[in-house]
Every structure is written in C-alpha cells, then in structure tokens.
Amino acid sequence: MPLVALEKVSSAYGMSQVLYDVDLTVEPGEAVTLLGRNGVGKTTLLRAIMGLQPVSGGRILFDGADITRLPTSRRARLGIGYVPQGRGIFPHLTVEENLRSGLSALEGRPGVSARIPDYIHELFPLLNRVRSRKGGVLSGGEQQQLALARALVTQPRILILDEPTEGIQPSIVQLIQNALQRIRAELNVAVLLVEQYLEFAWSVTSRFYVLRRGVVVDSGLTAGRDPHSIAHLLNV
Numbered sequence: 001m002p003l004v005a006l007e008k009v010s011s012a013y014g015m016s017q018v019l020y021d022v023d024l025t026v027e028p029g030e031a032v033t034l035l036g037r038n039g040v041g042k043t044t045l046l047r048a049i050m051g052l053q054p055v056s057g058g059r060i061l062f063d064g065a066d067i068t069r070l071p072t073s074r075r076a077r078l079g080i081g082y083v084p085q086g087r088g089i090f091p092h093l094t095v096e097e098n099l100r101s102g103l104s105a106l107e108g109r110p111g112v113s114a115r116i117p118d119y120i121h122e123l124f125p126l127l128n129r130v131r132s133r134k135g136g137v138l139s140g141g142e143q144q145q146l147a148l149a150r151a152l153v154t155q156p157r158i159l160i161l162d163e164p165t166e167g168i169q170p171s172i173v174q175l176i177q178n179a180l181q182r183i184r185a186e187l188n189v190a191v192l193l194v195e196q197y198l199e200f201a202w203s204v205t206s207r208f209y210v211l212r213r214g215v216v217v218d219s220g221l222t223a224g225r226d227p228h229s230i231a232h233l234l235n236v
C-alpha cells in the first residue's frame with residue numbers, strides 16, 4: 001500500500017484552477033521527485049498534501065486512510081514532515097529553539113520521545129556548533145540544514161521538500177544530497193522532492209512526475225531515463 005496517494009486531486013485559487021485530477025503515489029521509504037516549470041502547481045500540490053491548500057476534488061490518502069479534510073497539525077502528527085519553499089525557519093529564534101519548535105508537532109503522538117534525536121546532530125554536525133545563534137543570521141545553506149533538521153525531529157515517515165537547493169552554494173548542495181540519501185536509506189523515511197536541479201533530483205530519488213499546467217504529463221523511474229529527455233518540460 002502506498003504511504004501517500006493522491007487520487008484525482010484538483011485544487012484552485014478562487015476561480016482559477018491550478019491542479020487537474022492529479023494521481024501520484026509515494027511508497028514507504030521511496031524517494032520521488034516532482035518536476036515542472038515555474039507556476040505549474042508544484043508548491044500547491046505539496047501544500048495540499050500538508051492541508052495548507054484546500055482540495056476541490058479527489059482524495060489524499062496516508063497509509064490507506066483518507067486525510068483530505070484533516071487539519072495540518074494532525075497530518076504532521078501522523079508523520080508528514082514539510083520543508084516549505086524558502087525554508088520557513090524562525091529568524092528570531094536560536095537554532096536550538098527552532099529545532100525544539102519542531103517537537104511541538106509531536107504532542108499526542110505515541111511512541112515518539114519529545115527530545116531531539118541524536119541522528120540530527122550526526123547528519124548536520126554544523127547545527128550543534130551554531131546552536132545558540134539566531135536562525136536569521138545563518139547563511140542560506142545553514143538555514144536549509146536547519147529547516148531539514150527541524151522537519152526530521154518529528155521522526156516523520158515522509159519528508160516533503162520544496163526546492164531545497166534553491167539559492168544554495170554547490171558545496172552545501174552536496175551536503176544536503178548526502179543527508180537526503182542517508183535519511184532515506186538509513187532512517188527509511190520516504191521523500192517527496194520538488195526540484196529544478198535535475199542532477200540533484202536524479203541522485204536522491206528513484207521515480208519522477210512532471211507537471212505541466214497542473215496536469216501530470218510524464219512519470220517513470222529515474223534509473224535509465226536521461227533527465228535531459230524531459231528538459232523541454234522544465235525551466236532548464
């Protein structure tokens with residue numbers, strides 16, 4: 001059974017429809033990438049999964065249960081971790097406080113301890129060194145690591161990431177790539193990644209979907225598929 005399944009999901013801003021009958025699945029422990037040009041509805045789709053954007057048609061299932069109408073906090077507690085586009089950390093809180101803010105999502109989730117797991121510091125050793133600094137003074141790459149770490153403290157079953165490499169220098173991109181590979185392989189956390197950077201997407205995911213004007217127009221396994229064969233559907 002898929003961990004996450006979208007069945008004919010549609011979504012609109014007022015009169016303007018953005019997603020049309022989108023079918024998409026992510027299996028447990030699987031990493032999937034969602035590609036497409038600017039404005040095709042990628043962020044809208046991720047927000048719909050998180051309950052931050054209403055769905056006008058279709059259903060969203062998590063572990064087989066219909067979550068289409070659940071509030072965001074309940075989805076987080078079920079095990080959906082979200083790193084929004086632009087990272088969404090608290091600039092006036094310290095790194096440590098930002099990490100702790102992630103833990104509040106756990107209240108009421110049985111079997112998960114309310115402390116920051118050790119593997120967070122193992123994956124992102126830098127965060128320990130800067131833990132008393134304010135989030136807002138960190139570099140883009142440091143903020144992205146903090147945002148990832150904050151989503152992981154809830155021990156999610158799936159991590160949803162919206163353009164994590166946007167505006168980040170190449171050395172940090174490599175670090176985030178390694179962290180995502182370990183998160184999937186060692187922690188068995190599923191990943192749903194929106195990305196413009198094809199080589200990065202291909203290195204961390206095994207399946208892809210392409211959106212064009214709110215419609216899935218291509219999908220398949222990344223292995224054996226030349227990413228350049230879909231470049232005409234992207235910004236690149």
Ligand SMILES: Nc1ncnc2c1ncn2[C@@H]1O[C@H](COP(=O)(O)OP(=O)(O)OP(=O)(O)O)[C@@H](O)[C@H]1O
Nearest residue numbers: 013016018036037038039040041042043044045085
């Ligand atoms: N709050 C909003 N109100 C009205 N229209 C919106 C709103 N947010 C997004 N849109 C529109 O919905 C469409 C899809 O936007 P969305 O942000 O999902 O695209 P995207 O694929 O994530 O783009 P990008 O690659 O630029 O991040 C766009 O046409 C956008 O202008």
Ligand SMILES: [Mg+2]
Nearest residue numbers: 042043044085
């Ligand atoms: Mg977007």
